[in-house]
Amino acid sequence: MTTTQAAPERDSDDYLPAAVKETRADRVVLICNYTALGLFSLAVLYPLVYVLSAAFSEPKNVQSGEVWLWPVGLSLESFRSIFDYDGIVRGFGNSVVYAIGGALLATVLTLLAAYPLSRRDLPGKGLILGLFLFTMMFNGGLIPNYLVVDRTGLLDTRWAMILPTAMAVWNVIITRTYFQTTIPEELHESARVDGCSDIGFFWRVVLPLSKPIIAVNLLFYAVAQWNSWFNALIYLTSEHLFPLQLVLRQILVQSNVDPSQVRDVAELLRMKELQEQLKFSLIVIATIPPLLVYPFVQKHFVKGAMVGSLKG
Amino acid sequence: MATSTIERPRVATTTASKPRKHAQGLGARMKKNWQLYAMLALPLIWLAIFAYWPMYGAIIAFKDYNVIDGIIGSRWVGLKHFERFAESYQFWRLIKNTLVLHGYELLVTFPLPIILALGLNLARRRWYRRSVQMITYAPHFISTVVVVGLIVVLVDPNTGVLNQFLGLFGVGPVEVLSNPDWFRHLYVWSAAWQTMGFSAIIYLAALTSVSPEQHEAAIVDGASRLRRVWHVDLPAIRPVAVILLILNIGSILSVGFEKVLLLQNPLNLQTSEVIDTYVYKLGFVSQIPQFSYAAAIGLFRSLVGLVLLVVANTLARRFAKSSLW
Numbered sequence: 001m002t003t004t005q006a007a008p009e010r011d012s013d014d015y016l017p018a019a020v021k022e023t024r025a026d027r028v029v030l031i032c033n034y035t036a037l038g039l040f041s042l043a044v045l046y047p048l049v050y051v052l053s054a055a056f057s058e059p060k061n062v063q064s065g066e067v068w069l070w071p072v073g074l075s076l077e078s079f080r081s082i083f084d085y086d087g088i089v090r091g092f093g094n095s096v097v098y099a100i101g102g103a104l105l106a107t108v109l110t111l112l113a114a115y116p117l118s119r120r121d122l123p124g125k126g127l128i129l130g131l132f133l134f135t136m137m138f139n140g141g142l143i144p145n146y147l148v149v150d151r152t153g154l155l156d157t158r159w160a161m162i163l164p165t166a167m168a169v170w171n172v173i174i175t176r177t178y179f180q181t182t183i184p185e186e187l188h189e190s191a192r193v194d195g196c197s198d199i200g201f202f203w204r205v206v207l208p209l210s211k212p213i214i215a216v217n218l219l220f221y222a223v224a225q226w227n228s229w230f231n232a233l234i235y236l237t238s239e240h241l242f243p244l245q246l247v248l249r250q251i252l253v254q255s256n257v258d259p260s261q262v263r264d265v266a267e268l269l270r271m272k273e274l275q276e277q278l279k280f281s282l283i284v285i286a287t288i289p290p291l292l293v294y295p296f297v298q299k300h301f302v303k304g305a306m307v308g309s310l311k312g
Numbered sequence: 313m314a315t316s317t318i319e320r321p322r323v324a325t326t327t328a329s330k331p332r333k334h335a336q337g338l339g340a341r342m343k344k345n346w347q348l349y350a351m352l353a354l355p356l357i358w359l360a361i362f363a364y365w366p367m368y369g370a371i372i373a374f375k376d377y378n379v380i381d382g383i384i385g386s387r388w389v390g391l392k393h394f395e396r397f398a399e400s401y402q403f404w405r406l407i408k409n410t411l412v413l414h415g416y417e418l419l420v421t422f423p424l425p426i427i428l429a430l431g432l433n434l435a436r437r438r439w440y441r442r443s444v445q446m447i448t449y450a451p452h453f454i455s456t457v458v459v460v461g462l463i464v465v466l467v468d469p470n471t472g473v474l475n476q477f478l479g480l481f482g483v484g485p486v487e488v489l490s491n492p493d494w495f496r497h498l499y500v501w502s503a504a505w506q507t508m509g510f511s512a513i514i515y516l517a518a519l520t521s522v523s524p525e526q527h528e529a530a531i532v533d534g535a536s537r538l539r540r541v542w543h544v545d546l547p548a549i550r551p552v553a554v555i556l557l558i559l560n561i562g563s564i565l566s567v568g569f570e571k572v573l574l575l576q577n578p579l580n581l582q583t584s585e586v587i588d589t590y591v592y593k594l595g596f597v598s599q600i601p602q603f604s605y606a607a608a609i610g611l612f613r614s615l616v617g618l619v620l621l622v623v624a625n626t627l628a629r630r631f632a633k634s635s636l637w
Contacts, residue, residue, distance in 0.1 A: 033434050041447040044505060047462055050473055054465075065476040079515070111353035120336050123341045125337070128352065131359060137562065138618050140366025140458035141610030142588070143595050147372070147383065148365050164362050171326060198347035227455035230570045234596055245457045252461030253574050279465050283458050290453040301427040 053279035055079070062277060078281035088251075089281070094158075095226055098243055099289075103161045103222035109167045110175055110217050111210075115202050117172070118179035120187075136169050142234075160235035161243065165228070171217055178213040179206065198209035223290050248286055252279055289308055373608035386604075393608035402590065410586040413572070414564045418499045422560060424508045428554060429515035430541055448509025460574040462504055464489065490579035499575060503568065505547030514556070516551045554632045565613050587613045 049069065054062045058073030066072045082088055116122055117129055135141070139145075145164065154160040183206055191201045207214070229245035236242060342349070370482075374384040397403060401530055406566035419483060428448065435441045451459075467474045467488040475485045488494045530540045576584040587609060593604035 020421055029435070029537045032430050033536065034437075034440065037428075037431050037435055037440070037444045041444045044448050044451065044509070047466060047505075063397055063471050065471065065473075068473060068476070070583065073487055099376060109355050112351045113472065116352045119345075119348060121341075122345055122348050124627050128356070131356075131364075135359065135363040137621060138367070138614055139363065140368075140370040141605040141607060141614055142591055143367030143610060144366035144372065145362075145483075146595065147369050147603070152361065163358075166362070167358055172355075198345065199351065203352065223453055227457075229445065229455070229457050230573070234592075248455075248457045249574065252457065253464060255464075276468075276471060278467075279461060281459055283465070290455070291450070292549060293453065 005083040017170070039231050040309075045060070047199040051280050051283050052132065055284045062280070079285075081278060082281055082285060084306055087239070087247045088244070088285075090240060091242055091247040092285075094241060095244040098161045099226045102166065102225040103218045105162060106168070106171075106221040107167045107214060107217040110171050111207070113167070113172045113212070114175035115206060116174045118183070122186070132169050132172060146234060155235055156241065160240060161225075161232060161241075162229075162245075164226070164235075165231065168221070168224075171220060172249045175213050175217060183209060219293050223293060226290060244286060248282060251282060343526055362623045370607060370611050370614075372604050373611045375604060377604040377607070389604075393605045394612060396605065397609050399610065402585075406585060406587050406590055408507060410565055410588075412587060413496055413499060413583075414568070416496055417503055417568065418564065420500050420504050420558055421507060421511070424504055425511035426515055426549065428508055429512040429519060429549070430545055432512065432516060433519045433545060434537070434541065445509065445512075447627055449513070452510035456571050456574060460500055460571060463498060463575070467498075483514065483591070489575070490577060492580045492582040492584070495575065495580045495583045499568070499571060503571070511556075514552060515549045518552045519545060550632070554628050558621065558624045558628050561624040562617055564620060565617045577585040 050067075051069045053069060056071040056074055056076070058075045059077065061067055061072040083301050085091045089182065113132070117125060117132075119125070149155055149160055149164055151265075154163060185206060188201060190206060196204070196246060201228075227245065229249055231244045232241075232243050233249075236246075336344070372383055372386065374388060374390060375383075376389050376392075377383065377386045381387075432441050432444060435444070454462075466472050467486075469475055469485040469487055473489070478484075478486060488498065526544050527540055530544055535543065563589060567593075569586070572584060572586055573589050573592065576589060591606045591610045591613075594602045594609070
């Protein structure tokens with residue numbers, strides 16, 4: 001994905017012409033580099049592998065410290081108890097709603113803002129762009145934002161999760177750059193000669209040509225929404241609206257299992273026993289949705305983000 | 313869709329033949345582009361409500377806000393809240409904690425992606441670099457709550473893998489989360505773990521613009537591999553690096569607040585209380601919410617951030633010859 005014509009990826013190690021022989025020092029540098037990258041990847045990977053193994057292990061083996069790399073005594077106990085905890089299941093559902101709703105709304109707004117701003121012939125473009133860019137450098141702050149959500153009557157509704165974060169200016173800029181670099185001016189000229197309006201051109205020509213950047217926006221907004229928790233903390237008070245991340249915070253960070261969320265007493269006792277174990281399986285469950293997105297990200301996000309940010 | 317609005321061919325041909333000149337007046341051009349403004353309407357309304365209204369609302373920092381009188385009706389008090397903050401015993405502690413934490417973070421998370429990108433660029437075996445990349449940017453997609461949850465289970469004094477490892481050397485269980493000395497390291501190195509791979513992407517993209525001829529020429533001149541990294545690869549990513557550095561400095565007082573809040577507990581407040589967490593507590597945790605005072609501190613933070621951004625940009629333009637504007 002990092003390839004262009006300029007620097008083709010090859011399986012040989014360098015640009016060395018066949019006639020020039022590699023020096024000893026260069027060889028050493030190369031080997032050190034490969035080793036360092038390898039060790040480094042292992043360091044990044046280790047916490048994830050450990051949590052995965054612990055989640056699938058017998059709780060007593062985790063407690064006694066026998067698990068350090070591979071699962072010891074395979075067990076799905078901790079996953080089962082997740083589904084008996086009402087808050088988690090409900091939070092999961094809420095998060096799905098927020099992620100999908102938020103991503104759709106935000107992507108529509110972003111596309112609507114980015115296309116006109118990508119047009120060179122829009123009078124007042126500089127001023128409007130300035131209005132967008134200024135918000136990246138300065139904002140009212142936590143309290144004034146809260147007061148606006150309060151005044152608009154969004155407080156403690158699902159809209160409070162979706163509307164205030166509905167547009168990221170950074171995405172508008174990336175999308176605009178994408179339009180500027182991939183939609184040729186001539187295309188627009190010829191469509192106009194054929195009598196196509198601006199909205200018609202946007203709908204019939206620009207959008208079909210922009211699938212990668214639309215995918216990037218949807219994914220970006222969905223993951224951001226899925227992972228967010230702070231807005232929920234200050235804007236929501238009803239527990240039935242809480243997204244998964246807020247429930248996770250109670251259990252993972254504050255080590256706080258709410259007895260009223262569990263259906264029967266035997267279950268609660270089992271859960272107390274499993275509480276440590278529950279953390280591992282929760283981390284695994286909560287990480288799965290964003291990681292499902294990952295292959296698409298490989299394909300589109302990196303390319304789209306690169307085009308947008310480099311040529312901007 | 314409204315594709316029936318057919319423009320008269322006369323207009324179309326005149327603009328098509330002279331695309332650069334403004335043949336018409338501003339009003340006429342605006343009228344011709346009305347559909348573009350219509351598209352912009354919704355985003356601009358959003359911007360007005362959720363970005364500019366709060367900026368206007370920030371004037372409560374100069375007032376004694378109360379719910380009954382609202383933003384407009386509340387009494388003006390000038391700089392009272394700013395003076396109170398500057399004189400409070402919290403002031404220097406908050407400034408110091410904020411600067412040290414983010415300064416430390418910048419020191420670690422700015423150079424690491426560059427080193428990673430240079431290393432990946434040097435490793436030309438495709439399967440190897442692909443694997444390293446795949447692994448290193450996976451943590452980017454994990455939420456802050458889960459990352460902190462991960463830290464909590466890893467450093468748990470009884471069962472955490474860190475203390476079991478230390479136990480092998482006879483070092484007793486270390487209470488990491490409640491220790492103010494550990495807080496900054498936890499915060500910064502978990503940030504490095506999470507963001508490094510993803511931040512390296514942009515540098516890798518910049519490195520693809522280096523033409524092979526430059527490397528070949530350097531080889532013919534007898535440059536070693538390290539020399540080529542230093543004199544060919546590094547200059548190629550310098551402009552991008554400068555811009556990212558400016559942006560980082562501009563946001564030095566504000567980023568990462570959510571993770572600070574999650575990692576914070578009453579025992580490590582000494583190092584973990586930063587400006588934003590203090591604002592949050594004044595507004596949402598304390599018994600009597602002090603909206604105006606909290607807004608004043610938040611505004612102070614925003615203004616300092618803006619000034620830092622401008623200063624960093626000016627310095628970059630003068631010394632590094634590349635800048636944001």
